Amino acid sequence: MSISEGRILTRKAGFSVSEAFGGFRLWWLVLPAFLFFLAFFLVPVISLLAISLNKTVPGVVTLTSNLTLDNFVRIFTRAIYYEAIIRSIVIGVVVAAVALALGYPLAFLIAKTEHPTRNTILMVLVLSAMQLDMVIRMYGLMVLMGDTGLINSALMWLGITSAPLPLMYNTFGVVVGLVQVTLPFMVLSLIGIIRAIHPSLEEAARSLGATRGEAFRKVVLPLSMPGILAGSLLVFALSISSYVVPALMGGWKVVVLPIHIYQQIAEAGRWQFGAAVAAVLFVTSLIAVFVYHRAAVFTSGGRT
Amino acid sequence: MSDIRLVNLTKSYGEGNAVSDVNLQIGEGEFFSLLGPSGCGKSTTLRMIAGFIRPTSGQILVGRDDITALPPEKRDIGIVFQNYAIFPHMNVAENIAFGLKLRKLPKAEIARRVTESLKQVGLAGYDERYQRQLSGGEQQRVALARVLVTEPRILLLDEPLSALDKGLREEMKFWIKDLQKKLRITTIYVTHDQDEALTMSDRIGVMSKSRVVQVGTPQEIYERPKTLFVTSFIGHSNVLDVRVLRAEEGSALVSLAGQELRTRNGGGLSPGAAAKLVVRPENILMGSALGPTDARLEASVISEIYQGALVRYRLKVGDQEIVAERQNQAHVERFPPGAEVTIGWDPEWSEALVA
Numbered sequence: 001m002s003i004s005e006g007r008i009l010t011r012k013a014g015f016s017v018s019e020a021f022g023g024f025r026l027w028w029l030v031l032p033a034f035l036f037f038l039a040f041f042l043v044p045v046i047s048l049l050a051i052s053l054n055k056t057v058p059g060v061v062t063l064t065s066n067l068t069l070d071n072f073v074r075i076f077t078r079a080i081y082y083e084a085i086i087r088s089i090v091i092g093v094v095v096a097a098v099a100l101a102l103g104y105p106l107a108f109l110i111a112k113t114e115h116p117t118r119n120t121i122l123m124v125l126v127l128s129a130m131q132l133d134m135v136i137r138m139y140g141l142m143v144l145m146g147d148t149g150l151i152n153s154a155l156m157w158l159g160i161t162s163a164p165l166p167l168m169y170n171t172f173g174v175v176v177g178l179v180q181v182t183l184p185f186m187v188l189s190l191i192g193i194i195r196a197i198h199p200s201l202e203e204a205a206r207s208l209g210a211t212r213g214e215a216f217r218k219v220v221l222p223l224s225m226p227g228i229l230a231g232s233l234l235v236f237a238l239s240i241s242s243y244v245v246p247a248l249m250g251g252w253k254v255v256v257l258p259i260h261i262y263q264q265i266a267e268a269g270r271w272q273f274g275a276a277v278a279a280v281l282f283v284t285s286l287i288a289v290f291v292y293h294r295a296a297v298f299t300s301g302g303r304t
Numbered sequence: 305m306s307d308i309r310l311v312n313l314t315k316s317y318g319e320g321n322a323v324s325d326v327n328l329q330i331g332e333g334e335f336f337s338l339l340g341p342s343g344c345g346k347s348t349t350l351r352m353i354a355g356f357i358r359p360t361s362g363q364i365l366v367g368r369d370d371i372t373a374l375p376p377e378k379r380d381i382g383i384v385f386q387n388y389a390i391f392p393h394m395n396v397a398e399n400i401a402f403g404l405k406l407r408k409l410p411k412a413e414i415a416r417r418v419t420e421s422l423k424q425v426g427l428a429g430y431d432e433r434y435q436r437q438l439s440g441g442e443q444q445r446v447a448l449a450r451v452l453v454t455e456p457r458i459l460l461l462d463e464p465l466s467a468l469d470k471g472l473r474e475e476m477k478f479w480i481k482d483l484q485k486k487l488r489i490t491t492i493y494v495t496h497d498q499d500e501a502l503t504m505s506d507r508i509g510v511m512s513k514s515r516v517v518q519v520g521t522p523q524e525i526y527e528r529p530k531t532l533f534v535t536s537f538i539g540h541s542n543v544l545d546v547r548v549l550r551a552e553e554g555s556a557l558v559s560l561a562g563q564e565l566r567t568r569n570g571g572g573l574s575p576g577a578a579a580k581l582v583v584r585p586e587n588i589l590m591g592s593a594l595g596p597t598d599a600r601l602e603a604s605v606i607s608e609i610y611q612g613a614l615v616r617y618r619l620k621v622g623d624q625e626i627v628a629e630r631q632n633q634a635h636v637e638r639f640p641p642g643a644e645v646t647i648g649w650d651p652e653w654s655e656a657l658v659a
Contacts, residue, residue, distance in 0.1 A: 198387060198389065200385040200386075200387055200389040201389050201391060203354070203356055203376070203383070203385070203389070204383070204385060204389040204391075204447075204450075205391075205402070206355070206356070206375070206376040206377050207354055207355070207376045207377070207379070207381060207382060207383045207451075208377075208382075208402050208403035208406065208450065208451070208454060209377045209403050209406040209407060209454065210377055210402075210406055211375070211377055212375075214377075214406065218402075219391060219393075222393045223392065223393055
């Protein structure tokens with residue numbers, strides 16, 4: 001009863017707002033944002049994607065009317081390129097999974113911490129990880145994980161290993177770097193969702209006969225799905241589009257799509273081919289959004 | 305189904321006690337209410353029984369079993385929450401089947417019992433609905449069905465009506481009571497609403513400041529309050545300053561503004577001491593309505609407040625004010641402001657309590 005009343009009220013409120021602003025005139029308020037978005041995002045991105053349909057001519061950026069799919073054919077027929085696509089996706093999925101595994105317990109703890117001071121301290125810890133520039137954080141990781149870094153020096157000094165472990169300049173290093181960068185995004189996506197799960201739901205499950213683990217699996221986890229999906233999508237998208245982390249932690253040896261884009265455009269001046277790789281990266285992200293949407297519909301039990 | 309006993313149940317947080325030394329015995333099939341203002345410890349008591357809070361000391365016994373240390377899932381105690389706690393990611397049928405699936409019952413048996421219990425709560429055909437498609441009253445019924453289908457030994461209800469609007473609350477009050485009577489399930493009902501407690505309960509335990517201050521039938525609680533707290537929390541009462549003249553077993557003689565009155569003795573009175581005389585407005589008789597054995601006082605009318613079915617009088621005796629209520633019936637005597645009137649009451653309907 002109260003729910004339907006609420007709906008009516010919302011509708012009334014929405015109606016009166018649009019009435020006051022004359023409906024159409026409200027749109028003028030978003031005009032500046034729209035113009036900014038148009039000028040500095042849509043136009044450059046579309047023109048970049050457009051030149052991917054031109055034949056690759058080093059040093060030339062101008063769009064010509066001579067359209068061809070040559071660049072894309074090359075990407076999907078040369079192992080070096082299509083393997084990079086797969087590598088990017090696999091790294092993105094692994095980073096999302098690791099960030100979820102590490103982030104969920106942390107988010108759960110923060111969400112369940114009612115003590116205001118402790119809660120603030122935990123939030124500051126999470127947010128402070130985002131405050132330092134990514135390049136600086138990566139150099140910090142390199143100090144830790146390099147062949148003569150803290151971890152390897154310590155292991156060898158203790159006599160546990162005789163040669164340095166390969167912690168960096170490989171996929172492992174890239175994954176560690178990306179998890180470090182993306183973990184706060186995962187945690188922030190989860191906290192709000194977990195906090196919104198009323199404690200009485202878990203208690204109801206318990207008193208109906210569920211153990212702590214069963215109550216988590218059957219009630220808390222399914223209700224966390226919106227946060228898990230949103231966080232995973234965010235982390236995946238950040239990971240596959242990251243250039244700095246694979247460059248520094250992978251030492252150019254872990255060749256993912258952004259590395260190709262950089263090499264093609266900045267080093268070889270092959271704008272058209274770089275644009276084609278960028279288009280592939282963009283479509284990969286779009287597919288992830290689509291998968292996310294389907295998963296969201298599925299896990300919500302068709303309650304959309 | 306079972307009886308339940310709380311033995312010296314105590315929960316302390318830091319320095320203060322949320323629940324102090326609560327002893328209660330609730331019989332099989334009984335509808336027992338814990339009534340008190342917010343923060344009195346009634347919800348903490350309920351949550352200890354459910355197993356969500358570990359008591360600091362004391363015991364909880366169901367039948368012959370000591371369940372004090374058991375986790376909630378092993379207690380076989382059902383609870384309905386104030387917000388109903390319907391699982392939003394499951395439909396009504398899945399919600400109700402939740403406890404049965406955990407008990408690993410065969411599928412056909414689960415389906416049969418879900419259908420049966422939906423019929424029992426008057427929601428046949430609601431299987432496929434989700435929480436957000438249900439009204440407050442319907443959620444309430446689903447929450448009850450979900451608990452009752454598992455046939456718990458004890459049913460706990462935590463302010464289950466407080467989220468409903470008034471009309472529905474009245475309806476659900478009688479509906480829950482009828483269902484409880486039919487199933488004969490031992491029920492503990494937590495509420496701050498005296499109307500709910502008085503209409504639904506077999507017995508009421510009034511709680512104040514972490515303690516149970518009085519246990520009794522609704523009639524005993526209303527008519528024979530043992531403390532000033534119970535008096536003021538349940539219904540309206542005149543609480544008057546008196547001096548004890550004589551205290552005997554069960555009755556006492558007190559003086560109020562120089563006039564002598566016989567009254568019941570609430571206990572602990574000593575001659576010469578100050579006390580409080582408690583009498584409810586509806587029990588005060590005026591003028592010719594007084595009988596020969598009634599306690600009498602001379603009073604003057606301050607004002608007459610007409611309320612339709614009731615007429616309320618503000619009266620003055622000495623420097624104290626008394627409120628009296630009279631049914632507005634045919635031929636009822638009316639008293640204008642300023643009138644001198646004899647008022648009084650049956651001594652059995654007033655109580656002298658230690659001040």
